[in-house]
Amino acid sequence: MSDTGPDATLIVGLHGVLDRYPWIDRVSAEFDLEEDVFGLAVKRASAYAWSSTALTDEPADNLWDHHDADGDWTQDGRVRQVAWLHSSLPRPVNIPGRKQRARRLPVLPVITVLSDALRRVGTLRLTGTHALVPLHRAGDARIELAEVADWFALADPSGAASLTVTVSALPSAGLAARGAEIREAALERTYGHMTVKALKPAGAPTPGLARPLAGEVQAEGMRPALAFRCEVREWSTDVAAWTTEVFADSVRAVTGLSGLILITVSSEG
Numbered sequence: 572m573s574d575t576g577p578d579a580t581l582i583v584g585l586h587g588v589l590d591r592y593p594w595i596d597r598v599s600a601e602f603d604l605e606e607d608v609f610g611l612a613v614k615r616a617s618a619y620a621w622s623s624t625a626l627t628d629e630p631a632d633n634l635w636d637h638h639d640a641d642g643d644w645t646q647d648g649r650v651r652q653v654a655w656l657h658s659s660l661p662r663p664v665n666i667p668g669r670k671q672r673a674r675r676l677p678v679l680p681v682i683t684v685l686s687d688a689l690r691r692v693g694t695l696r697l698t699g700t701h702a703l704v705p706l707h708r709a710g711d712a713r714i715e716l717a718e719v720a721d722w723f724a725l726a727d728p729s730g731a732a733s734l735t736v737t738v739s740a741l742p743s744a745g746l747a748a749r750g751a752e753i754r755e756a757a758l759e760r761t762y763g764h765m766t767v768k769a770l771k772p773a774g775a776p777t778p779g780l781a782r783p784l785a786g787e788v789q790a791e792g793m794r795p796a797l798a799f800r801c802e803v804r805e806w807s808t809d810v811a812a813w814t815t816e817v818f819a820d821s822v823r824a825v826t827g828l829s830g831l832i833l834i835t836v837s838s839e840g
Contacts, residue, residue, distance in 0.1 A: 675712045703831055734806070
C-alpha cells in the first residue's frame with residue numbers, strides 16, 4: 572500500500588479509561604459472541620454506509636477500507652489506547668460526466684464508529700485522540716468547517732475544556748517555521764468557538780495518550796513540530812474530531828504539504 576498511490580493510510584486512535592459493562596461476559600457467553608474493536612467497527616461502519624466489506628461486482632464507494640483495528644480494554648483504571656483503526660482511503664468511484672472534488676478526511680466518521688463500538692461494551696472517559704492523516708488526500712474543508720462551526724457553540728458552558736494539540740511531521744516538512752500562519756488558519760476555521768495559543772513543542776509524551784500509538788511504524792522519523800493550547804466549549808469525541816480536522820486543513824492550506832502528519836488532541840496536561 573502506497574501513501575502516494577491510489578490508496579492512502581489513515582490511522583485513528585481513541586485513548587481513555589473504559590469501564591466494561593458488568594453483564595458483557597454473561598451475554599457474550601449466552602449468545603456465543605466474541606466481539607472486539609475490529610468486528611464492532613466493521614459492523615458499525617456498514618450500518619452507516621461509510622465502509623463495507625461486502626464483495627460485489629461493482630466497486631464500493633467506501634470512505635475508507637478496513638485493514639486492522641484493536642484496543643486495550645484492560646480494567647485497571649489507567650489511560651489506555653482503547654480503540655484504534657488502521658485503514659486506507661480509496662479513490663472515490665468515478666462517475667462519468669461528474670467532476671470529482673477531493674473528499675474531506677473521514678476523521679469524524681472513523682471516530683464515530685470507534686466511539687460507538689466502545690459504547691456498546693462499556694462507558695468511556697475520553698482523554699485523547701491521535702490521527703495519522705494523509706494530507707495529499709485531504710480535500711479543502713473550509714466550507715464544511717464553516718457550516719459546522721455553530722454546532723460547537725451549542726454547548727453547556729460548564730463543560731468548557733482546555734486541550735493540548737500537537738502536530739508531528741518529518742523534519743524536512745519545516746512545519747515549525749509556519750506555526751504562526753497555521754495558528755491563524757486554525758482560528759479562521761473555528762469562527763470564534765475555539766481559542767488557539769501556541770506552545771513550545773515538548774519531547775515528552777502528551778498526558779492523556781497511551782504509548783505506543785497505533786501507526787508508529789508509518790510515523791517513523793516524525794518529530795513534534797507544533798503544539799497549541801486550545802480552549803473549547805466542551806470535550807467529546809466530536810470535538811476531538813473537529814479539532815483534528817481544523818488543524819489538518821490548516822496545515823494543508825498553509826503549507827501544501829504532501830504525505831503523512833500526526834495530530835494528537837488531549838484533554839489532560
